[in-house]
Amino acid sequence: MREAYHIDLAARYLGVDLPHPIGKGSGQLSLNAAQLEDDAAAGLAFAVLKTVIAEDETGAQAMAAWAIHETRMKVERRGRSGWTVTWKGRGWDRSLAEYLALVRAGRDLARATGMLVVPSVKYHLPRLAEPFNDGEYRHTTRHLLEAWGEPPLLLEKDFSPTLAGDPLSEDRAQIVRWLREVPERIRGAAPVPVRVAVKLMNARFDDAFQLAMMDAAAGADALVCFNRLFDERLGVAYGGWELSDRNLRVLETRLTPHASAGVPALVGTGNICSGRMILEYARRGCESVQLHTFFQLPLSEYPATHGSRPQRALHVLVFHPRDGLVAGMLELEAQGKLERRGGEGHFLDLASDAHRPD
Numbered sequence: 001m002r003e004a005y006h007i008d009l010a011a012r013y014l015g016v017d018l019p020h021p022i023g024k025g026s027g028q029l030s031l032n033a034a035q036l037e038d039d040a041a042a043g044l045a046f047a048v049l050k051t052v053i054a055e056d057e058t059g060a061q062a063m064a065a066w067a068i069h070e071t072r073m074k075v076e077r078r079g080r081s082g083w084t085v086t087w088k089g090r091g092w093d094r095s096l097a098e099y100l101a102l103v104r105a106g107r108d109l110a111r112a113t114g115m116l117v118v119p120s121v122k123y124h125l126p127r128l129a130e131p132f133n134d135g136e137y138r139h140t141t142r143h144l145l146e147a148w149g150e151p152p153l154l155l156e157k158d159f160s161p162t163l164a165g166d167p168l169s170e171d172r173a174q175i176v177r178w179l180r181e182v183p184e185r186i187r188g189a190a191p192v193p194v195r196v197a198v199k200l201m202n203a204r205f206d207d208a209f210q211l212a213m214m215d216a217a218a219g220a221d222a223l224v225c226f227n228r229l230f231d232e233r234l235g236v237a238y239g240g241w242e243l244s245d246r247n248l249r250v251l252e253t254r255l256t257p258h259a260s261a262g263v264p265a266l267v268g269t270g271n272i273c274s275g276r277m278i279l280e281y282a283r284r285g286c287e288s289v290q291l292h293t294f295f296q297l298p299l300s301e302y303p304a305t306h307g308s309r310p311q312r313a314l315h316v317l318v319f320h321p322r323d324g325l326v327a328g329m330l331e332l333e334a335q336g337k338l339e340r341r342g343g344e345g346h347f348l349d350l351a352s353d354a355h356r357p358d
């Protein structure tokens with residue numbers, strides 16, 4: 001990329017340097033070692049494992065309602081040329097021991113291939129008057145740390161769309177308290193450094209509350225913005241253009257000249273189906289992106305005629321002659337929106353320029 005196009009795609013997730021910004025979001029496509037091996041072979045920059053439901057030393061799970069078994073998924077069209085995956089499931093539905101085995105397999109693969117692998121957890125979230133169940137935070141975090149082996153431990157804390165649809169999330173003050181306290185609870189649960197990415201939900205309130213959630217979660221190391229929307233009528237989460245419209249609108253509002261000082265790094269997620277869409281998130285401050293739906297389309301939707309889904313997806317995301325990352329970055333250069341440094345256009349400059357006044 002650097003030789004042929006003078007483009008440096010280097011990106012970042014939770015403080016780790018990545019060769020490019022494209023990773024896999026937590027979900028049904030990061031449930032087993034075979035999926036991770038395909039991702040690493042394709043050259044994904046990182047993969048976030050399916051969300052495990054935390055438990056305490058007795059095996060009790062306060063968020064047990066999220067550990068349900070459901071396999072049927074349907075990939076459907078949604079809105080103007082958009083896609084969504086309709087699925088009634090929630091978190092990891094097997095044992096913590098099996099999850100830890102996946103974390104170890106991910107760790108070995110990460111060491112062997114350089115693809116970053118990160119676990120994802122849903123920990124206890126109390127009602128306002130209740131205390132946090134620290135036993136869950138301690139037990140689960142320490143086991144993850146043991147499975148990962150060497151510090152720092154990187155992990156994502158999932159605030160999911162089904163949580164947004166749950167009666168637990170009807171109270172704004174309650175959500176704000178979770179976001180304020182959860183990063184420190186996780187860090188406090190381990191004797192070594194832990195870097196926490198908080199994956200924010202799209203709450204059932206207005207855009208201003210999305211911003212309030214970002215502020216409340218300022219103690220996290222990174223914010224993943226934002227998980228899928230929740231359809232109350234159908235009782236399912238969904239994506240597509242409505243999701244990216246909302247996410248980009250909120251991120252845009254967030255941009256201020258000084259926003260990069262001392263606030264968590266941003267990671268984009270939601271309806272990323274082209275290199276251009278990656279650039280939309282980057283220009284609103286995101287240093288990398290997480291995709292799920294685009295790795296799940298019918299094979300006929302990818303221009304490549306061979307290779308695994310992650311390979312075909314990466315190919316078109318990067319090289320599409322009109323909508324790919326390369327075409328989009330060269331266009332931004334031509335428009336004077338991305339200046340070369342050292343003879344190259346740098347992807348990460350888009351995120352840092354996002355916070356600069358024009």
Ligand SMILES: Cc1cc2nc3c(=O)[nH]c(=O)nc-3n(C[C@H](O)[C@H](O)[C@H](O)COP(=O)(O)O)c2cc1C
Nearest residue numbers: 025026027051085087158239269270271291292293
């Ligand atoms: C079937 C399915 C399962 C998912 N499961 C999880 C999960 O367990 N934890 C999580 O943090 N995100 C989960 N997600 C959210 C995705 O990681 C991603 O952030 C979201 O779908 C938006 O990206 P997309 O439009 O590329 O799909 C799931 C998404 C789908 C479609």
